[in-house]
Amino acid sequence: MGAVEEIAAAPRRPAGGGALRGLRTTLRELLRRPAGVIGLLIVGLLIVLAVAPGLVAPYAPDQQVLVDRLQGPSAEHLLGTDKLGRDILSRLIHGVGIALVVALPAVLSALVIGILIGVTAAWRGGLLDAVLVIVLDALQAFPAVILALALLALLGPSLRNVIIVIAIAFIPGYARVARALVFSMKGNQWVEAERALGASPLRIVISHILPNILPSLFILMAMDIPSAIVVEAGLSFLGLGVQPPTPSWGVILADGFESVMQSPWAIVFASIVLMISTLGFTLLGETVRDIVDPRLAGVQRRRI
Amino acid sequence: MNSAPDLMRADALSTHFAMRQGLGDRLRQRGAGLVRAVDRVDLRVASGEIVGLVGESGCGKTTLGRTILGLLPAAEGTLTFDGVDITRAGRGEWRALRRRMQMIFQDPYASLSPRMRVSALLEEPYRIHDVPPAERYAVHELLEMVGLSSEQAEKYPHELSGGQARRIGIARTLALRPEFIVADEPTSGLDVSAAAAILNLIQDLRRQHGLAFLVITHNVNTLAFLADRVAVMYLGRVVESGTTADVLERPSHPYTRSLLAAVPDIEPDGVDVERAALIEGEIPSPLDPPSGCRFRTRCPHARPGICEASPTLAEVAPGHAIACIRWPEVRDDEAWAQSGV
Amino acid sequence: MSRGLLRVEHLEVRYRTAGADLPVLRDVSLHIDAGEIVGVVGESGCGKSTLSSAILRLLPPNGAIAGGAIHLGDRELTSLPAEEMRRLRGPEIAMVFQDPLSSLNPVFTVWTQIRDAVRAHASRGAFDARGLRTRTAATLTELGIPDAERRLDDYPHQFSGGMRQRIVIAMALLLEPQLLIADEPTSALDATMQAQIVSILARLRRERDMAIMFVTHDLALVSHLCDRVVVMYTGVVVEEGPVARVFRDPIHPYTRALLASIPSRHEHVERLATIPGSVPSLSDLPAGCPFADRCSAVRATCRSSVPAVRQQDGRLVRCFAGDPSSPYASEPPEVAVGTAP
Numbered sequence: 005m006g007a008v009e010e011i012a013a014a015p016r017r018p019a020g021g022g023a024l025r026g027l028r029t030t031l032r033e034l035l036r037r038p039a040g041v042i043g044l045l046i047v048g049l050l051i052v053l054a055v056a057p058g059l060v061a062p063y064a065p066d067q068q069v070l071v072d073r074l075q076g077p078s079a080e081h082l083l084g085t086d087k088l089g090r091d092i093l094s095r096l097i098h099g100v101g102i103a104l105v106v107a108l109p110a111v112l113s114a115l116v117i118g119i120l121i122g123v124t125a126a127w128r129g130g131l132l133d134a135v136l137v138i139v140l141d142a143l144q145a146f147p148a149v150i151l152a153l154a155l156l157a158l159l160g161p162s163l164r165n166v167i168i169v170i171a172i173a174f175i176p177g178y179a180r181v182a183r184a185l186v187f188s189m190k191g192n193q194w195v196e197a198e199r200a201l202g203a204s205p206l207r208i209v210i211s212h213i214l215p216n217i218l219p220s221l222f223i224l225m226a227m228d229i230p231s232a233i234v235v236e237a238g239l240s241f242l243g244l245g246v247q248p249p250t251p252s253w254g255v256i257l258a259d260g261f262e263s264v265m266q267s268p269w270a271i272v273f274a275s276i277v278l279m280i281s282t283l284g285f286t287l288l289g290e291t292v293r294d295i296v297d298p299r300l301a302g303v304q305r306r307r308i
Numbered sequence: 309m310n311s312a313p314d315l316m317r318a319d320a321l322s323t324h325f326a327m328r329q330g331l332g333d334r335l336r337q338r339g340a341g342l343v344r345a346v347d348r349v350d351l352r353v354a355s356g357e358i359v360g361l362v363g364e365s366g367c368g369k370t371t372l373g374r375t376i377l378g379l380l381p382a383a384e385g386t387l388t389f390d391g392v393d394i395t396r397a398g399r400g401e402w403r404a405l406r407r408r409m410q411m412i413f414q415d416p417y418a419s420l421s422p423r424m425r426v427s428a429l430l431e432e433p434y435r436i437h438d439v440p441p442a443e444r445y446a447v448h449e450l451l452e453m454v455g456l457s458s459e460q461a462e463k464y465p466h467e468l469s470g471g472q473a474r475r476i477g478i479a480r481t482l483a484l485r486p487e488f489i490v491a492d493e494p495t496s497g498l499d500v501s502a503a504a505a506i507l508n509l510i511q512d513l514r515r516q517h518g519l520a521f522l523v524i525t526h527n528v529n530t531l532a533f534l535a536d537r538v539a540v541m542y543l544g545r546v547v548e549s550g551t552t553a554d555v556l557e558r559p560s561h562p563y564t565r566s567l568l569a570a571v572p573d574i575e576p577d578g579v580d581v582e583r584a585a586l587i588e589g590e591i592p593s594p595l596d597p598p599s600g601c602r603f604r605t606r607c608p609h610a611r612p613g614i615c616e617a618s619p620t621l622a623e624v625a626p627g628h629a630i631a632c633i634r635w636p637e638v639r640d641d642e643a644w645a646q647s648g649v
Numbered sequence: 650m651s652r653g654l655l656r657v658e659h660l661e662v663r664y665r666t667a668g669a670d671l672p673v674l675r676d677v678s679l680h681i682d683a684g685e686i687v688g689v690v691g692e693s694g695c696g697k698s699t700l701s702s703a704i705l706r707l708l709p710p711n712g713a714i715a716g717g718a719i720h721l722g723d724r725e726l727t728s729l730p731a732e733e734m735r736r737l738r739g740p741e742i743a744m745v746f747q748d749p750l751s752s753l754n755p756v757f758t759v760w761t762q763i764r765d766a767v768r769a770h771a772s773r774g775a776f777d778a779r780g781l782r783t784r785t786a787a788t789l790t791e792l793g794i795p796d797a798e799r800r801l802d803d804y805p806h807q808f809s810g811g812m813r814q815r816i817v818i819a820m821a822l823l824l825e826p827q828l829l830i831a832d833e834p835t836s837a838l839d840a841t842m843q844a845q846i847v848s849i850l851a852r853l854r855r856e857r858d859m860a861i862m863f864v865t866h867d868l869a870l871v872s873h874l875c876d877r878v879v880v881m882y883t884g885v886v887v888e889e890g891p892v893a894r895v896f897r898d899p900i901h902p903y904t905r906a907l908l909a910s911i912p913s914r915h916e917h918v919e920r921l922a923t924i925p926g927s928v929p930s931l932s933d934l935p936a937g938c939p940f941a942d943r944c945s946a947v948r949a950t951c952r953s954s955v956p957a958v959r960q961q962d963g964r965l966v967r968c969f970a971g972d973p974s975s976p977y978a979s980e981p982p983e984v985a986v987g988t989a990p
Contacts, residue, residue: 193418200377200413201480202406203436211432212421364839469927499692500866504910504921511920526840529869533912533921556914570844572869573914576896579873581851587841588793590809 033295040291046284053100061094065251074267084269086259092270095251096277102252103281106163106245107232110170115225117171118178119217123209125179126186137183140176148173148235156244166245170232181224185217219296227289230282237278253278314352314388315520316376316409316488321349321385323368323375343594345371347544348385350621353488356518358510360535360552362528364567366594367541369524370414373490376522377411378402389488407437410481412491416473416498420465426451426476427461433483450479454509471502478509488520495530507533528571532556540564543594543602546621550628561630562638563587563603601633609638653680654722654860655704655828661716662696662703662884671931673699673712674884678958683827684858686850688871688892691881692907694928697864700881701830704862705744706734721828740770743821745814747833752817753805760785760801763820770824781823788819792849811842818849822857829853832864847874868911872896880904883929883939890964900966902944938968946970948980 034040053060062082069089076084083092125136143151152169159165186209189195198208233253239245240254241261248255253274260270323346346368353359363369374380376387378397387395394405413419420429427447434444448458454475465473474494481489494510495503507530513519523534531538531552538556539549540563548561559565566587572579587606592598600617604610611634619631624639632638662674674696681687689697702708704719706726719726721741726734738744746752754762763785768776782801789797792815805813814834821829831850835843851874853859863875871878871892878895880888880903888901899905909922926943935941941951948969956969969977 193413193415194421196374196379197411197413197419197477197480198421198432200379200406200411201433201436201484202403203432204403207436212424215423364841500868500907501692501910501924504912505923507912508920508923529912529914532914533918567840568914570840572867572873574869574872574896574908574911576872576893578892581844581873582848582855588845590811590842591839 030292030295034291037291037295039287040295043284043286043288043291046280047288050100050104050281050284053097054104055101057094057098057101061091061097063091063094065095065098066090066249067094074263076267076269083273084267086256086270087263087266092256092273095256096253096274098251099253099256099274099277100281102163102246102250103233103236106167106170106236106252107229110167110232110236111174111225111228113167113171114174114228115178115221118175118180119182119214119221121175122179122182122184123186123213126183126190127205127209133183136179140179143173144176144180146173148231149238152235152239153242153244156239161239161244161247163246163250166236166239169239170235173235174228174232177228178221178224182217182221185220186213189213189216223289223293223296226285226292229289230285233285234278234282313354313391315355315357315390316522317352317388318372318376319350319386319388321351321372321375321387322347322383323371323380324383341595344544344597345594346375349541349544349546351376351522351539351546351549353520353522355487355520356514357537358514358521358523358535360531360538361522361524361541362526362531362538362567363541364526364591366543366591368544368594369541370492372541373411373492373522373524377409377490378405379411403437407484408486409488410484410486410490412474412477412481412489412494414493414496416470416477417465417468419477420473422465424464425461426463426465426468429465429476430461430479430483433480437484439484445483450483453482453513454479455505469502470498471505474498474502474506475509478506478513482513482517485517486519488522490522490524492524493526494523495525495527510534526571528556528568529573540567543591543597545602545631547603547632548630549621550625554625554628558625558628560624560628560635560639561603561632562607562609564630566606601631609634609641653720654683655679655681655862656720657700657704657717658720659717660700660703660714660719662699662708662712663715664699664709664712666711669932672884672934673931674703676958677717677881677884677886679879679886679889681828681860681862683860684854685877686854686861686863686875688875688878689862689864689881690866690868690871690878692866692928694883694931695881696884697881698832699884701744701832701862701864704830705738705742706731707738707744736770739766739821739826740824741826742828742830743824743826745817745821745829745831745834747836753813755805758802758804759808759816763801763816763823766820767823785819785823788822789815792819793845794819811838811845814838814842814846815849818846822853825857826859828860828862830862830864833866834863835870836865836867843870850874868896868908880907883931883934885939885967886958886965887940887967888964889966890962894963898962900961900964900971901940901968902946902970903940906943906945947983948977949983950975950977950980 034044067090071089072081072085073089074085074087075081078084081091081093083096086092086095121136125133151173155169155172156165159169195208195212198212236245236252237254237257240252241258243258245254246252248259256270256274260274264271322344325343325345326341349372351359351372361369361372371380375382382395385395386393389405389409394401397405430447430450447461451458451460456472456475460468460472468476491510495506498506510521510523511534514521523531525531535552537550538552539546540555540561541547542563548555548559548564555564556568559568589606592605598605601607601610601615601619604615607615614633617633619633621629621631623629624635657677657679660674660677661672664671664673677700679687689700691697699708699712703714704726708714714727717727721737760782764778764781767781786798786801794800794812794815808816835846838846847870850861854861863871865871875892877890878892879886880895880901882903888895888899888904895904896908899908906922906924910924912921924943929935929939929942935952937953938944938951938956941947944951950969956967958965958967959972961971969975972978
């Protein structure tokens with residue numbers, strides 16, 4: 005009804021605004037929500053652990069004391085020891101770095117390649133778009149883990165290959181969202197105004213479209229990190245990912261599984277850590293998403 | 309007819325849109341829909357001249373403006389700018405042409421990239437065209453040209469009022485020192501006094517910088533103030549063109565007369581509004597326009613068997629042309645003489 | 650003919666927004682007689698739409714009538730229980746909005762909606778659907794909808810904007826209200842369609858002696874259609890009187906400036922007058938006259954006290970100028986702030 009709008013005769017219009025100011029208000033809003041605070045604390049802790057595991061971990065991750073094998077929690081080993089007498093807590097702490105070293109580059113490259121594909125499809129349209137959409141649909145029809153398994157079987161297990169494989173599995177998600185966002189933006193009058201000024205398509209995409217779609221995509225990325233961590237752990241557990249003795253959470257789980265009848269602690273604690281980290285990233289990502297771009301709420305997180 | 313050199317010239321220019329066909333249409337074997345949004349239009353704009361293009365929604369005036377600026381491809385006809393045929397110009401040629409031809413867009417907010425500050429928006433044309441610093445206007449100079457203070461430079465589009473956003477849009481087009489500007493509904497969405505300021509600004513720019521404008525509008529009164537010449541469009545075709553005085557004071561095409569009667573001007577004594585609605589019915593769909601004279605389905609002078617032929621623009625006085633097959637009879641019509649505008 | 654079918658007296662409306670209590674309407678008085686068309690004009694933010702919502706008691710949840718009275722016939726609307734007010738809307742006061750689509754439910758046919766609307770107000774047992782359908786078709790035909798009987802079973806989206814507005818008007822008419830409030834009813838329509846709707850309104854007034862409050866930003870349209878005009882600025886009425894007087898010889902500087910800023914076909918000017926500055930925010934109104942900062946006739950008194958409404962030359966004006974009893978008369982003029990009209 006006109007009445008309310010009349011009051012706001014002064015400029016109105018959502019979104020936009022200074023990047024810095026936006027960041028500050030987002031942060032303030034984040035701290036106001038319990039889910040955001042919990043997520044922020046967990047993710048913050050994980051980052052500290054990843055950067056300097058040696059400061060916190062009581063032992064080196066590969067320090068074996070064979071006499072102390074398969075112990076339960078004690079004052080000396082807070083979370084117990086594994087079959088080689090290594091301190092489980094220390095191995096889990098060192099595992100944080102591995103998890104992030106795999107997840108971050110994997111998701112980041114998926115984001116970059118996904119944007120390239122999505123933007124190209126949306127901008128060029130026509131046949132190219134139709135073909136790309138079919139390919140993306142086909143890729144996305146596989147659950148990420150199955151796709152990663154198949155690819156790893158081809159490439160062979162290694163840390164680098166795990167990253168590549170997770171990236172490939174995650175590309176379609178970003179490509180589809182980027183494509184949808186660019187499509188919705190392409191029809192805007194300012195895009196035509198830029199064309200009328202003589203701006204090339206590449207320029208319009210880089211300096212106008214990208215800044216508008218990146219925030220949303222970054223949020224999706226934050227929400228995909230836990231999925232990537234879980235996929236990595238799964239692959240490593242199956243022996244297709246990071247190889248022992250590197251203390252990946254998947255490797256710790258696999259080791260624990262071998263001796264689960266004697267001592268379940270490795271599995272119990274590794275699972276809890278995995279769960280908490282996943283929860284942390286998800287809480288943070290979803291809260292930021294709700295603050296910055298509630299429209300994205302409909303975008304489903306990927307199936308694992 | 310070409311005494312003054314034409315800066316921009318469209319000859320028999322057409323723009324077509326292909327209609328998307330649904331499966332249902334295909335099953336029913338309907339032919340591919342082709343909308344002739346602009347149909348063989350002649351238009352010229354001389355240096356330093358303001359030409360008004362007036363018509364109701366769906367008449368193709370905006371499409372024509374965008375085709376002239378190469379934002380839409382021309383289906384037929386030729387487009388000449390400064391004596392050069394640019395109808396089939398490639399991307400590189402258009403890039404160079406963009407510096408000389410600009411457009412002011414209809415929605416003042418929507419035509420500004422939302423995440424850029426005013427200063428960045430104003431400098432952007434220079435970055436696009438790699439203009440050396442010596443040839444650039446400073447941001448504050450551009451703001452001054454459109455009557456804004458330099459405080460506005462750090463704002464984002466959503467922080468501007470409608471009138472301010474419109475001025476920023478105009479300043480952006482001025483940055484490259486163009487010779488020709490297409491202004492699409494330059495006052496839409498603005499309050500009366502803000503609109504007046506924009507109209508004054510366009511006049512000033514023409515007087516001070518010798519800019520030529522094609523002003524697209526539905527408001528004839530705006531053109532009375534701005535334009536030197538006026539072209540009236542109906543369903544993709546120009547039905548009348550001439551000097552502003554000719555068209556607005558001696559309108560000759562039946563549609564122009566109806567349009568003028570329908571656009572109110574201030575009349576302290578009031579008018580007989582019940583009679584003023586001269587034409588009945590609605591504008592037919594551009595998808596399926598009437599054959600021949602496109603106005604014949606609403607025209608009080610239309611005669612079956614005569615108006616099914618396509619009229620061409622013909623002069624009724626020097627420089628004043630209309631597209632009406634029945635013109636001599638229409639002129640001598642008794643009711644016609646009475647329906648004063 | 651009753652004197653003052655609608656009488657709004659010293660109406661105050663406030664909106665509560667984040668951290669502020671905005672005085673959207675202040676001391677607004679006006680009256681509309683049966684068979685009279687009164688135009689309410691002003692720029693965006695002047696409160697004209699709030700006024701129509703307040704009369705219908707359809708203010709948004711954060712808005713409230715904070716003072717004054719609204720009389721319709723011998724009833725006082727501001728103190729009426731909500732249920733009684735609801736029953737009044739339709740049979741006594743009807744409303745037509747700018748966007749006819751928002752007043753029609755897209756999932757029901759036109760007939761279903763009209764039937765339900767009328768039935769909601771009919772007394773039990775007195776409802777005759779067949780008779781209503783005949784009457785509805787007749788009304789729609791009267792309003793220029795061809796083939797009305799058959800088209801009653803169409804959905805709103807199957808009609809054009811102009812046709813939908815006719816349907817909304819027809820819906821309003823079927824309940825035979827005494828007062829029709831039309832809020833920018835033609836702003837979304839093309840000129841020829843607007844002329845048709847305006848002609849319908851004029852005919853309704855003549856044939857049914859209906860009172861119409863016509864809210865618009867288009868002064869030219871008001872001069873065509875209305876008997877009297879109410880000019881609003883930042884929530885107050887600055888001038889009110891017969892159209893002929895107000896438009897020929899406006900008294901309030903705001904009315905004068907507004908009229909001078911509209912381009913006209915009949916009067917050729919070199920420059921249009923503009924109003925300097927911008928409309929003050931309702932949360933930060935000046936201490937004196939709200940127009941003082943932009944007024945060409947401002948003097949010291951205008952800055953310190955709010956002028957009261959007074960009679961002058963057969964109309965009501967809210968301005969110190971021209972009031973011999975005000976200190977204004979003896980004060981020196983301030984240095985002109987802008988273009989004098």
